Amino acid sequence: MRLFVLVLALFTLPLNAEDASAILTKVDQYRSPLESFVMDVQLTSHRGSTSETSRFRVYGKGNDRSLVEFTAPGSEKGKQLLMLRDAMWIYLPNASRPVRISPLQRLMGQASNGDVARTSFKVDYTVSGLTQEESHRVLDLVAKDPSVSYAKIRLWVDRATYEPRRADFYVASGKLVKRARYTGFDVMAGRRMVTRVEIEDLLRKGEKTVMTYSALTARDNPDKMFSRDSLGRW
Numbered sequence: 001m002r003l004f005v006l007v008l009a010l011f012t013l014p015l016n017a018e019d020a021s022a023i024l025t026k027v028d029q030y031r032s033p034l035e036s037f038v039m040d041v042q043l044t045s046h047r048g049s050t051s052e053t054s055r056f057r058v059y060g061k062g063n064d065r066s067l068v069e070f071t072a073p074g075s076e077k078g079k080q081l082l083m084l085r086d087a088m089w090i091y092l093p094n095a096s097r098p099v100r101i102s103p104l105q106r107l108m109g110q111a112s113n114g115d116v117a118r119t120s121f122k123v124d125y126t127v128s129g130l131t132q133e134e135s136h137r138v139l140d141l142v143a144k145d146p147s148v149s150y151a152k153i154r155l156w157v158d159r160a161t162y163e164p165r166r167a168d169f170y171v172a173s174g175k176l177v178k179r180a181r182y183t184g185f186d187v188m189a190g191r192r193m194v195t196r197v198e199i200e201d202l203l204r205k206g207e208k209t210v211m212t213y214s215a216l217t218a219r220d221n222p223d224k225m226f227s228r229d230s231l232g233r234w
Contacts, residue, residue: 020127023137026162027155028063030182032119033191036061039216040071041116045109045209054108056116059219059234063120065226067234080231081107083117086124086147091231098231103149104171109209110178110199114149116211121155124148135159146172164194178202188216 041056055072068081078093089098090113103114118124125141125148132138133156141153152170157163167180184196194213201207224230 020130020139021122023130023157023162024122024125024127024139024141027139027157027164028120028122029191030163030185030193031121032060032063033193034060034189034216034218036219036221037189037216038219038221039188040214041068042212042214043108043111043116043209044212045111045207047109047207052108058116058119059221059225060119061221061223061226063123066117066119067221067225068117069234078232080234081113081117082226082228082231083114084226086145088113088117089228089231093232098228102147110201110207111209111211112149115199118149121153125153132159136165150177176202184212188214189218191216 038057038059041058042053044051044053053072054070054076057069057071059067064085066083070076070079080091082089082091082098083103086103088101088103090101091098101113103112103117105113107113107116121141124145125143127139128142129140130137135158137157137159139155139157141155143151150169151172154168155164156166158165163185164182166182168176169178169180170176179200179202181198181200182194183198184194185192186195188195193216197211199209199211225234
């Protein structure tokens with residue numbers, strides 16, 4: 001019995017902050033494997049027997065700058081989202097200037113603006129706890145800033161590969177609002193990365209959104225691209 005307790009204690013012993021940060025860095029490499037890139041994102045929202053699809057082109061640089069172009073349906077073309085660190089703006093072709101918005105605001109279905117524009121956990125979160133399961137490490141992430149999309153995330157990571165498997169998202173009140181399952185991986189631009197995420201709405205039963213990534217390509221995106229003054233010009 002004492003041996004069992006000792007083994008259990010070792011199995012659930014948290015790693016130090018440096019080790020936890022290194023794990024999160026490895027997870028992010030499956031979501032944002034290139035320093036400067038362009039890729040296509042498709043969102044398909046399912047509600048009962050109905051579904052709708054939108055498509056986007058995402059330009060990223062570093063871990064904290066991204067520009068999202070709306071490419072389909074045709075009625076959405078011309079719109080753009082700009083995310084700089086934890087600040088976000090939307091550009092509408094018929095508006096005089098970009099409008100500041102929240103990354104938590106819904107973009108489509110269960111996917112928020114931040115879900116599409118941000119591909120890195122480490123930029124916005126720190127690891128507050130880490131436990132070990134038989135086949136996964138479970139990381140508790142807390143937001144560095146209250147303006148971040150979700151106040152807390154619990155993330156399941158494959159022990160062998162460091163691939164993300166599941167993430168539970170909590171808002172500031174502590175309520176669990178949605179769950180993401182990372183169900184597809186493939187090689188793009190010479191890197192293995194997440195290609196499919198299923199997002200379940202835990203407040204609206206039976207509703208989910210599937211997010212797929214494709215056509216990842218290395219691209220030297222200029223710094224001036226990620227500016228409010230440049231919105232609508234790319």
